[in-house]
Amino acid sequence: MKDLEYRLAQERRVASELPGQQSKALDERRQAAVARALAPGLPGFVVDADGGVLVDADGNSFIDFASGIAVTTVGASNPHVAEAIAESARHFTHTSFMVSPYESYVAVAERLNELTPGDFDKKSVLLNSGAEAVENAVKIARAYTKKNAVVVFDNGYHGRTNLTLAMTAKNKPYKTGFGPFAGDVYRAPMSYPLRDGLSGKEAADRAIKMIEQEVGAENLACVVIEPIQGEGGFIVPAEGFLPAIVDWCRANDVVFVADEIQAGLTRAGKWFASEHFGIEPDLVCIAKGVAGGMPLSLVTGRAEIMDAPVPGGLGGTYGGNPVACAAALASLDQMRDLDLNARALEIEQIVREEFAELLELDVVAELRGHGAMMALELVDASGAPNAELTAKAAAACKQNGVLILTCGLDGNVIRLLPPLTIPEALLREGLQELVAQIKAHA
Template identity: 60%
Template structure:
């Protein structure tokens, strides 16, 4: 079966010709261990030689089902035809000039498109960067420059990156923060909405967070509040309805820049082009990356013109920011989301995952919570008869799935969440087969 997005015709099937990892991958892993810093870990030690649709082919010829999309990056697939064509054309023209030396139209076109499609119909500006963490850092820079204030509020279970500032903003210690401090000052953490564990309505959770901000930070000192509309690494935690609108309203009323980190949720992943659209939340600034450019490194900060334009000339940028090849990929990627109606495809994928695990949960109470939206879904595993996190079970499920040819990612503050981020180009048949492997893993660890 061909790639459902019309890409290269890799057979869309799970096929194991060796154990996982196979001998060639093991040989490459030994070379990796001898050449690459040990801090750069891998979730599944198979080395990719081709990918497309919903599969990844490894060096031994195994065909694995991809339920991770490179952590929500390849939403349009690993080799979407429009992206391949756009990148090839741009490489033949030029690979780099540095936009802040001699600019080019691709950067401007990406900024124009982001200003058009991100939440809100106000006047906007965009600035391009390389990674999600870099976008977050620049959003904080811009907010501080605009407000002339220093404090920044982040939330429990947050993940914002691995640079020094964003490590401080990230909640989870291992593996992201341990031993890497000290971290940047003026970062304050407050409770998030976690319906499965706190039992609060959105309004109640927001009231709790706002009270802590007012008493421990003070609105007069606060430059920005930043939150993921669905928390990613923290466990795909979808806040209770009303939580985000209440935070936005408070921030707007108190002169605080309200930032949504849509690095993982953006670009059709949640069944909307942006997760903010689900409740009509309009951020002052939004950070994007991951799904923006079909696998090429690109990120952005987009926001209200008066905030974005407050930074002085030369205050934003970098050598590689808005690289022309990545810009070409982004334009083709966004066009693909729109042309192929991949927001609807994400909703279809989510419905399949929901139905599968809701049925499974009827007979297995270790499935504590099924949550998320669109093709950003998660299952939180708990010990039978309780809500105690079942981290060992979660790790065993991921290990079993990998050995059976399914790329599966885990997450969560407590290490007990399996997350599903399939490419939106995956077929229903492959998706269902991958889910059956996860169910087999659960049964095997009864």
């Protein structure tokens, strides 16, 4: 894998006890000033980041396998993105596109209309967060179909607003204590090959039967699904599952919405994960990596569906902020110019190489994913989810300078989301540390 140019040394360095004194002092301030519900996982306060490293206030350098939860795809301080942000801010930081428009909003819409799957006319609306994109996709689908119900899937994650919490599967920590949630949201069984043993067709037949019996196509505005589930465990559905759901939606006047917030924009080795499954969504929800760390999201889809809401029916004060739009255009350029789709596939190959010996262990049920969105599901001797091993291995990695995230409803999945700009040597070093910690705690 070709190394790129980096501003910071691409090395793991634990120079002090974790957390160090500076980070301890900052954490005391956090505990006094910040709501306790926000509980950071890294034992250090970040002061700099570049390529595949995060540097904390005490000079420790961590290998970053999180990317700000799949956000810093092009790196956390990509110079092209940083310059685009600075240049845009020198002119104006905000006007609100709904009040006084600007070209960069239109340019971002044009780029995503071109990049999302499907050879048909598309339009976009720009927003702030992934949850806001999902919520607006539902609004658009309801306006278009004149129907109300929404179907989501087991293990799905779609956000933290009231509607998207209703759509999200996992209770703690996301939903507990926050209800009641929005109604007319129904959950169908997901294809989870490791656990259900079903073919794609069998899993789709099961889901469609539930939808027809418990919801009814005549009531259903949209089906919303992550082509590769994120927080739910990086679950890749069986071949044929998604095309069958799409075909059913087409036949029943139901809008098919792909939540590509985590899996899209080169993360899975294609511009959108939907392309791995040969599907063309009606609407696509986009966020996270699109603007190189700036807050921006989109709903992009079929023009006739996107145009269903009345003029003024979509928007928001900050949606499509001009500085975020400039960052997005630069990020998309970097994804193209650095060929990050190919780089993501190289990362996948390296992950599979470094984890080959792990797959011989009884504690590893499966390695799955596409591109730079890979996961290990860990189990105990009986084959049950092993959340304890997962937590211990992740914690030990952090103490040794490798930032690891976990996921899954059972808390037993280690997920890898490195920046696609990470150098190969650093990537391999971090993966080898994770292998060592799983072995040590198994």
